[in-house]
Amino acid sequence: MNRVAITGLGVVCPLGSNVEAFWRRLIAGKSGIGPITKIDPTGLRNEEGGEIVDFDWSIFSDDLVDEATQYAFAASVEALRDAQLILPQSPTLPVGRPRTGVAFSTNFGGAASWESFVESGEVEAFREFGFHRAAAYTSQVLGLAGPSITLSNSCSSGVSAIGCAFDQIRLGRADVMVAGGHDGLGLSSLAGLSILRTITAEKCRPFDKNRSGTIFGEGAGIVVLEDLAHARQRNARIYGEVSGYALNNNAYHLTAPDKGGAGMAQVLRRALKNASTPPESIDYINAHGTGTQYHDPAETQAIKEVLGPRAYEIPVSSIKGATSHTMAAAGAIEAIATVLAMRDSVVPPTVNYETPDPDCDLDVVPNEAKAWKVDAALSISAGIGGNNGAIVISRWKQED
Amino acid sequence: MGRSLSAGGSKKIRLDLQRICITGVGVVSSIGIGRESFFAGLRQGRPKTGAIEGFRIEDYLESSKTYLDRCSAFTLAACALALKESEQNDVGSPLDSSGSKALTSAGGDALDTGICLGTAFGCLQTMEDFIGKVLEKGAKFANSLLFSHSYSNSPTSLAAIEFNLSGYHSTVTAGEDSGAAALMQAIDALRLGYADRMLAGGVDVLSAPLLRVWSELYGDRLAGEGAAFFVLETDTSLLSRGLQPEAFAQVQAECVAASEIPDREAPHVSEALLGFAGGAASALELAACLERVESGESNLVEIVSKGTGAARRIQVTKG
Numbered sequence: 001m002n003r004v005a006i007t008g009l010g011v012v013c014p015l016g017s018n019v020e021a022f023w024r025r026l027i028a029g030k031s032g033i034g035p036i037t038k039i040d041p042t043g044l045r046n047e048e049g050g051e052i053v054d055f056d057w058s059i060f061s062d063d064l065v066d067e068a069t070q071y072a073f074a075a076s077v078e079a080l081r082d083a084q085l086i087l088p089q090s091p092t093l094p095v096g097r098p099r100t101g102v103a104f105s106t107n108f109g110g111a112a113s114w115e116s117f118v119e120s121g122e123v124e125a126f127r128e129f130g131f132h133r134a135a136a137y138t139s140q141v142l143g144l145a146g147p148s149i150t151l152s153n154s155c156s157s158g159v160s161a162i163g164c165a166f167d168q169i170r171l172g173r174a175d176v177m178v179a180g181g182h183d184g185l186g187l188s189s190l191a192g193l194s195i196l197r198t199i200t201a202e203k204c205r206p207f208d209k210n211r212s213g214t215i216f217g218e219g220a221g222i223v224v225l226e227d228l229a230h231a232r233q234r235n236a237r238i239y240g241e242v243s244g245y246a247l248n249n250n251a252y253h254l255t256a257p258d259k260g261g262a263g264m265a266q267v268l269r270r271a272l273k274n275a276s277t278p279p280e281s282i283d284y285i286n287a288h289g290t291g292t293q294y295h296d297p298a299e300t301q302a303i304k305e306v307l308g309p310r311a312y313e314i315p316v317s318s319i320k321g322a323t324s325h326t327m328a329a330a331g332a333i334e335a336i337a338t339v340l341a342m343r344d345s346v347v348p349p350t351v352n353y354e355t356p357d358p359d360c361d362l363d364v365v366p367n368e369a370k371a372w373k374v375d376a377a378l379s380i381s382a383g384i385g386g387n388n389g390a391i392v393i394s395r396w397k398q399e400d
Numbered sequence: 401m402g403r404s405l406s407a408g409g410s411k412k413i414r415l416d417l418q419r420i421c422i423t424g425v426g427v428v429s430s431i432g433i434g435r436e437s438f439f440a441g442l443r444q445g446r447p448k449t450g451a452i453e454g455f456r457i458e459d460y461l462e463s464s465k466t467y468l469d470r471c472s473a474f475t476l477a478a479c480a481l482a483l484k485e486s487e488q489n490d491v492g493s494p495l496d497s498s499g500s501k502a503l504t505s506a507g508g509d510a511l512d513t514g515i516c517l518g519t520a521f522g523c524l525q526t527m528e529d530f531i532g533k534v535l536e537k538g539a540k541f542a543n544s545l546l547f548s549h550s551y552s553n554s555p556t557s558l559a560a561i562e563f564n565l566s567g568y569h570s571t572v573t574a575g576e577d578s579g580a581a582a583l584m585q586a587i588d589a590l591r592l593g594y595a596d597r598m599l600a601g602g603v604d605v606l607s608a609p610l611l612r613v614w615s616e617l618y619g620d621r622l623a624g625e626g627a628a629f630f631v632l633e634t635d636t637s638l639l640s641r642g643l644q645p646e647a648f649a650q651v652q653a654e655c656v657a658a659s660e661i662p663d664r665e666a667p668h669v670s671e672a673l674l675g676f677a678g679g680a681a682s683a684l685e686l687a688a689c690l691e692r693v694e695s696g697e698s699n700l701v702e703i704v705s706k707g708t709g710a711a712r713r714i715q716v717t718k719g
Contacts (some may be wrong), residue, residue, distance in 0.1 A: 187535075194539060270594075
């Protein structure tokens with residue numbers, strides 16, 4: 001089956017609305033979390049969140065396009081430019097590629113449009129809310145005629161979309177796939193996640209003993225995946241390879257975490273098997289690390305169970321204290337952080353980490369980035385409903 | 401847009417990997433619930449009634465539920481029916497309404513079973529009920545039960561919990577193409593060795609918010625709803641259960657360039673009877689295809705689902 005290269009990256013997130021801004025601030029230990037301004041936060045457990053603040057709205061001439069679609073589209077254009085598949089000065093010029101497809105993911109579709117529809121009843125708002133709207137818009141505007149799909153696997157959605165795109169290339173259905181996740185902040189999601197007490201009233205502190213929940217945000221993370229042979233033929237820059245992935249479900253409870261981490265352990269095992277990568281080859285893990293009381297120790301337990309002694313020898317970080325939890329975008333943004341860690345041989349920090357927790361006793365890279373060579377890494381995601389996902393990203397070597 | 405055809409003019413999809421067999425089907429539709437009732441409804445051409453009336457989830461599940469969106473209820477019922485039918489193929493395997501006991505090989509090893517569900521609209525009614533209360537009373541009074549049941553992946557997760565489906569897991573929300581895309585993803589998962597057995601299909605329901613915009617979205621198409629789920633298995637899995645793959649209909653799927661698909665109107669056989677059921681339409685049509693191959697009317701029937709990007713072609717064969 002075809003091997004799958006990563007040749008383009010695009011990010012819109014609270015840390016920055018392009019890849020280099022995001023990465024620079026992430027490595028500097030900055031946080032993109034601040035006061036929520038786009039909706040009235042009264043009654044929420046925390047009036048802070050991860051909002052997009054430096055987005056160039058002027059690139060869209062059509063005001064009706066939902067912001068989540070705009071985030072996804074802008075990140076796609078950045079990723080395709082980065083892959084040198086579209087020209088830098090022609091952000092909406094159709095690329096007209098029959099074997100280029102789209103695999104997106106979202107939890108809430110066009111959340112702002114949904115809330116507008118509920119109040120106004122306008123059909124245009126309903127259309128903009130549609131879960132598949134961002135993928136359809138991106139396919140249509142960019143002329144991408146390959147497979148088009150949207151997945152909604154809660155907060156493991158980003159990894160799910162990248163995995164689905166990986167399969168399309170492996171099976172020879174596409175040469176290039178534009179893949180990732182997107183979500184916009186809305187009152188629906190914040191009110192629901194607040195009442196479930198997933199949101200902390202304080203700071204998001206993944207793996208810290210005093211963690212008390214996460215902070216949600218918005219954005220999009222998009223990667224360009226490409227048939228390795230296709231990428232080599234056009235001398236594309238290759239960031240790395242997607243070696244394998246896995247998805248599963250805890251089959252346990254709709255909202256309660258699987259405290260022992262059995263489902264997550266299973267997904268890690270399967271991802272490694274799918275990637276033909278032994279646990280001892282993994283040298284970095286970008287964890288889901290929400291900062292909630294029960295998730296972080298369960299994820300720690302799963303990592304230790306699958307990686308054995310190797311779990312204590314490698315850095316593990318969660319970037320959610322910096323980016324916020326960007327829902328369906330999170331898995332894709334974290335996969336991009338993993339790729340960039342591989343590129344620059346530096347792993348991002350887990351910000352707001354102060355007090356070690358014996359139940360989360362891995363090297364969680366506290367507060368400052370760490371120089372570290374990464375040749376093979378795992379990026380892990382999980383979500384409401386018991387969804388789990390994991391992806392293995394490997395350094396591409398010319399001689400391979 | 402999709403349609404079903406007797407595949408007289410089209411090539412049989414290449415089948416050089418695992419054979420994928422349909423070992424169970426569960427249908428919830430306005431012309432019949434369950435395989436036999438649905439097939440009879442197709443044969444008799446029961447009159448058009450888009451909405452499903454008289455559906456009771458307790459008729460299909462042993463355990464009672466505090467709350468279910470209609471989309472989740474249809475999903476659970478259709479999955480329960482499909483799993484029961486699949487397990488009835490097992491010789492000497494005890495029946496279990498959850499289906500979980502039956503999901504073992506002849507040697508007693510647990511089969512790795514996953515689920516791919518397609519839905520265009522998900523749990524829209526619960527979404528509206530949830531945000532309606534928030535807008536009325538404020539975020540502090542949000543209803544956690546409604547919220548946790550409002551995700552479009554809630555039906556998929558509930559099915560995983562109900563039937564112990566801890567394998568490959570995905571919810572597809574690709575508009576009207578959702579059911580076909582979910583079926584294709586499940587077939588891919590089996591071909592790529594991610595699972596031994598997959599439940600796959602589509603579901604969509606009529607809800608107040610959808611009906612408010614129906615005519616603007618779909619004109620005079622009859623508003624329909626329903627669910628169709630299939631138990632798909634590799635021939636390796638079937639052989640491990642002591643079953644012969646040749647006894648079952650087989651299913652294959654591939655992408656084809658949309659430009660290769662004639663853009664002519666050819667409505668689904670099922671839509672003509674039960675209305676347009678959004679992301680469930682392709683899955684319901686596949687169930688209609690199954691009736692045609694199992695009745696001997698044709699030995700190769702296909703559906704083509706043409707959404708955004710490449711079209712998806714799914715073929716059912718027997719014999």
